[in-house]
Amino acid sequence: xxxxxxxxxxxxxxxxxxxxxxxxxxxxxxxxxxxxxxxxxxxxxxxxxxxxxxxxxxxxxxxxxxxxxxxxxxxxxxxxxxxxxxxxxxxxxxxxxxxxxxxxxxxxxxxxxxxxxxxxxxxxxxxxxxxxxxxxxxxxxxxxxxxxxxxxxxxxxxxxxxxxxxxxxxxxxxxxxxxxxxxxxxxxxxxxxxxxxxxxxxxxxxxxxxxxxxxxxxxxxxxxxxxxxxxxxxxxxxxxxxxxxxxxxxxxxxxxxxxxxxxxxxxxxxxxxxxxxxxxxxxxxxxxxxxxxxxxxxxxxxxxxxxxxxxxxxx
Numbered sequence: 404x405x406x407x408x409x410x411x412x413x414x415x416x417x418x419x420x421x422x423x424x425x426x427x428x429x430x431x432x433x434x435x436x437x438x439x440x441x442x443x444x445x446x447x448x449x450x451x452x453x454x455x456x457x458x459x460x461x462x463x464x465x466x467x468x469x470x471x472x473x474x475x476x477x478x479x480x481x482x483x484x485x486x487x488x489x490x491x492x493x494x495x496x497x498x499x500x501x502x503x504x505x506x507x508x509x510x511x512x513x514x515x516x517x518x519x520x521x522x523x524x525x526x527x528x529x530x531x532x533x534x535x536x537x538x539x540x541x542x543x544x545x546x547x548x549x550x551x552x553x554x555x556x557x558x559x560x561x562x563x564x565x566x567x568x569x570x571x572x573x574x575x576x577x578x579x580x581x582x583x584x585x586x587x588x589x590x591x592x593x594x595x596x597x598x599x600x601x602x603x604x605x606x607x608x609x610x611x612x613x614x615x616x617x618x619x620x621x622x623x624x625x626x627x628x629x630x631x632x633x634x635x636x637x638x639x640x641x642x643x644x645x646x647x648x649x650x651x652x653x654x655x656x657x658x659x660x661x662x663x664x665x666x667x668x669x670x671x672x673x674x675x676x677x678x679x680x681x682x683x684x685x686x687x688x689x690x691x692x693x694x695x696x697x698x699x700x701x702x703x704x705x706x707x708x709x710x711x712x713x714x715x716x717x718x
Contacts, residue, residue, distance in 0.1 A: 408509035409435050409525065409600075410478075412499040413516050416442040416489060419451040422516040426455075432522050435512075438482045438503055442495040449485060456483045469498055478506045491617035492596070504606045511606075515597040519548055519645040527642035528600040539605045539634035540626055543598035543642040544573075544581065551645050552578045558638030559591030562623065564675045567667040567687035567709075569593075569623075585640055593623035594636050598644035608632045615715075620666035627674060657698075660691060660705035668712025684709050 411429055415422040426437060439456065441449050453466055463480035472484050484498055496513060503511050510532070512525060524543055531541040542558040557573035572591055576584060599622065609629045612621045626636050664687055671680045691705035 408507075409512055409529070410503050410506075410508045410510075411435055411437045411512040411514055412496060412503060413437065413439045413514050414442060414492065414495045414499070415439055415444060415448075415452060415516050416495070417444045417448045418516050419444070419448045419455070422452060423455050425514060425516050425518050425520075426459075428519040429514075432520060433525055435525070436478055436480050436482070436508075438484065438499045440495050440499040441483065441485045442491075443486050443489045453483060456481050472498065472502050475502065476505045476507070478508070490614065492619075493612035493616055493621040494614040496596075497611040497614060500601070500606060500611060504603055509603050511601045511603070513596050513599045513601060514644075515646065517548070517647055518598055520598065521643040521645065524598065524642040524644055525600075527639045528598075531637050531639035531642070532600060532602055535635065535637065537633055537635050538637050539602045539609075539629050540594055540636035541600045541639045541642070542594035542636070543639060543644040545595065545597055545644055545646040546578055548645040548647060551643075554578055554581065555646055556595060557581070557585070557588060557591070557640070559594040561589060562592040564671055564679050565682050565686065566690070567664070567671065567683035568690065571595075581640065591636075591638060593626050594638065596622040597646050598642070600639075605629055605634065609634070616666045616669060618662040618666065620670040624670060624673070657700045657704035660695070660701050661708035661711070664688075664691060664705050664708030665712040665715070668709055669715050669717075672712070672715065673717055680713075684713055 413422055413425055422439060429437060441452060456464060456466060459481060461480045465479040466483045469484060469486045486495060486498060500511050528541045528543065532538045544557050545555040547553050547555050554573045554576040556571035560569045560571040562569050572588055609632050612625045667687060668684055671683050688706050688709045692702050695701035
């Protein structure tokens with residue numbers, strides 16, 4: 404399998420140790436170029452990352468800024484870009500994707516920094532995209548990093564617009580049962596961006612992710628827009644990546660509730676009817692209250708997110 408036209412893109416924000424571990428998992432399996440975008444982390448965190456990249460054994464290294472990377476089109480084995488502000492998930496990744504596109508890569512492997520890739524994961528993603536000329540995105544099956552025999556999600560999830568919620572497909576399914584369950588599970592409405600391979604034609608025809616979301620729903624928006632250009636997206640059922648932990652919903656901060664609810668309403672305003680948007684705002688606010696009875700702060704910020712989404716204008 405030829406992978407010389409593939410680069411990995413990792414977004415870092417105050418998570419240097421995780422990012423370095425993610426990079427190590429790539430290096431143990433592949434010799435592909437890696438672009439790390441630092442989303443204006445604290446200087447100490449960035450310095451840890453920069454030192455690891457500079458001393459990582461490669462002489463083909465570029466450490467630069469968000470402004471300076473716009474002048475570069477050469478490929479580097481390791482590239483670290485420091486953004487001048489926290490641009491969120493979409494804005495941060497877009498800096499790396501734009502550079503990778505200009506540098507001539509054919510595929511962009513977007514990875515969360517808390518991902519540990521498994522052997523064969525990239526080859527399977529490439530095979531999935533290449534099997535269908537119209538496929539623009541392929542995603543890995545995510546398993547829990549602290550329990551890799553249990554599935555976190557099979558590539559993505561189902562959207563329930565009237566509730567403003569999504570449900571991961573295959574969550575907590577035993578990995579050993581995957582082959583048996585795949586034929587009876589639904590196709591996803593979107594793919595998660597934790598381990599997502601993107602064909603360069605998506606950038607050329609559809610453009611980059613919409614940065615106005617800041618966090619959440621940007622991958623779903625990107626994939627939804629790509630359908631209008633004749634693309635589809637597929638789960639690569641033989642690609643596995645270890646992600647997060649099995650307690651992932653226990654310690655969500657108040658800002659999670661704000662941005663998640665805001666993004667859900669923004670997405671509905673863009674792609675669904677006004678009645679759907681209004682109903683989902685009421686439903687999502689109610690669900691936030693019910694699920695966070697022990698945290699008034701989470702409730703307050705969750706409701707604020709719903710209001711912010713309603714007040715947002717796509718014009």
